[in-house]
Amino acid sequence: MNDIEISQQTTLEPIEKIAAKVGLTPDQIEPYGHTKAKITLPLKNPKTSGKLVLVTSINPTPAGEGKSTVVVGLGDAMNQAGHSTVLALREPSMGPVMGMKGGATGGGYAQVVPMEDINLHFTGDMHALTEAHDTLAALIDNHIHQGNALNLDPRQIVWKRVLDINDRELRQTVIGLGGRTSGVPRQDGFDITVASELMAVLCLSEDLSDLKERVNRILIGYNYDREPVTVGDLKVGGAITLLLKDAIKPNLVQTLEHNPAIIHGGPFANIAHGCNSVLATQTALQLGDYCVTEAGFGADLGGEKFMDIKTPVLGKTPDAVVVVATVRALKYNGGVKRADLTNENVAALKQGSVNLKRHIASMQQYGVPVVVAINRFTSDTDAEVAALTKVVTELGVAVAPTTVWADGGAGASDLAAKVVAATQQPKDFHRLNPAGTDLMTQMTTITQKIYGGARVELSAKAQRQLKTFAKYGWDKLPVCMAKTQYSLTDDPHALGAPSDFTINVRELSPRLGAGFVVALTGNVLTMPGLPKHPAALDMDIDADGKITGLF
Incomplete structure (x- = not known):
């Protein structure tokens, strides 16, 4: 069965029942139908803030990494183990839903539902x-x-x-x-x-x-x-x-295993800061003993921006970071063509693992324990999973294969145990760029310490803008790097873990309301295009309102 068929076979619990599981009373939610609701803020008598788990990943590839699927499966697994856990996720955009990437509700038996509503108009925030x-x-x-x-x-x-x-x-x-x-x-x-x-x-x-x-x-x-x-x-x-008075309120839904999930806000991480709302994460932390949240795309984008842009406003730093990797994606980074990714190739896997190593190292720089989740696909062989496990273990990092797409929360029981253990370890969190660092230094530091590059070059336009920003005192705002998600460089075709490269900044955009400056690098676009075969071509709805083809 595909994702939507699995979703449609599930009997959802009334949203009031999901709210009650985390102590929300009927007057604290505003139902949108029977299975989704807005949460009225501020909360009455919230719990003490729980532990925060950030899930990020390696650079995405055409093979797919399933980061959102792992987030949902991990949350379900932690609830199965008796740890009160609330998810905090981003809202899907209609662009990738109708285009190529897909939605943002997980997949298989690790989904947030109702997936049709969430992936389409949801509660109208977009x-x-x-x-x-x-x-x-x-x-x-x-x-x-x-x-x-x-x-x-x-x-x-x-x-x-x-x-x-x-x-x-x-x-x-x-x-x-x-x-x-x-x-x-x-x-x-x-x-x-x-x-x-x-x-x-x-x-x-x-x-x-x-x-x-x-x-x-x-x-x-x-x-x-x-x-x-x-x-x-x-x-x-x-x-x-x-016009945003209702959109500011976080949305409450449930997983297939009827655990609470808060979905709110959806900035892309390649052209924006890539994290769900501060209010969603704060609310999840106040309702559960653990909050499992995600950042968009790889650790070089969403992960870095969560640490350096979101945490100062959130007032809470992660207690553990999970980096999601797949055998298929690492073989792709090792030079295997997409058509051959289902064939066993341990050598290419090891070669491509340099991408994972770079992301592990970048997240460790923040002083937070890191755990690697291997999102296992049916084509992955035991030899490949064993080889990848050995690569990570030799780095001194905890690692756990997961099968959440097929098994739901049960497929992440080992990962859940290791994540909970990681949150108990001491941490020494520090931002990569302290407040007040100038923009050029920030961009260079991110390029060198997160991407593994050497230098930043500004176009003539960006140089002029930097002088203007200094005149108005904007030159020390945090930087939000707009970069391709497919590579650690600004070239989407440069796979693996390149070094000694240059990040080319063509334009700087002051976002004074958000409180940061966007640095547009390479050829990244803020208005994507549809692919030759958009997902919309496979979607339909029958006379009874049943949707097909939505993943």
Whole structure:
């Protein structure tokens, strides 16, 4: 059976029952139907904060790593072992759902459900973010059309429009071409919603007041005197915030094994900071003895950004980090073609394991215990799993094969025991870049200590931007590296663990509301395109409303 068929065979428990398992009373949730709900914050009488487990992975490959599947299976396994555990996950974006990557609800017998709802419109958070973002865009252009009291330079508007679907046609656009009554003509473009600064703002806000303060700080462009103009200057921060009044509340659902999962926020880790909301993680920590959470893509992206961008706001650092790896992906990193990945090849596995070693080392730099989860596929041979286990063990790192896709929580019992043990070990957490470090130093440190590279080179445009940022005091904000997820370098075709390479930064984008600067490297795009055979071609719905083809 495929994922959706397994999901549809499961009888879900009423969301009120799931809420009761973690001590939420009926007045603390706002049901959206029978199987999902918003959580009303702040919580009444929350527990003392639990232990935090961060799950990340090696660089993703076309073979698939199943990180979200492992997260769900691990949470179920910890609950089976008697450890009260709540998951905190990201919301899927319609772009990859309809495109190529798939959703973000796990797979097989390690899923969060209802998967159809979560992967499609869910509770409307993505729509609210899209509407809020584009409302701001409309208000900016209306301000210019109605006399431009702020003296905004239309050539220097940095606030694009967004859409939560991969649409390459909208990367570059020209607007306002309908004559004098249709606005001021200017060049514009679209990003995907998950790349919107509003997504980052929502995910880093501590409450509604903090959300509004962050919204007002957002840079929308520059005036003719080259001075920055913000949402606060436009005086529409309240209007934008009220559109997000429900979206800021975390969403409660369940796993196939009826354990609680909080899903909220969904920034991509290759073009944004890649972590679910601070409120979701804080809530999970307050409701369970353990919170298992994930960061997007590999440890070089989501993992690093969780440590350096999210933890200062979260007020809690991980007690253990799990790095997910697969035999197939490491063989791919070792030079095996995708068509041959089901064939045993221990030599290629060992060669490709340098990618895993790099990610283990990068996470260990933060002073937190690391555990490796081998997400086992049916094509993996005993010899390959044994070889990979030996590679990790020789590094002095705990490792456990898992079979959660086929076996649910039971397939991660060994991993759960090792993760719980890791959380009891002493840690000495420290950020890679202390607060106040300048942007160039931050980018160089990440390149050298996380990616394994040698240097950073700025384009002429990025160099000019860096000088501008220094003028306004933005040059010491945390950096959010926008980089391909497929490689440790900015070249998606450079597999394994390259060294002595250069990261090329073509542009810097200040995200003052989020509180960081995005460094766009290589050819990474903030509006992806659909593949030749998008997943949408395989989807259907019958007269009874039964969905097929959604993974």
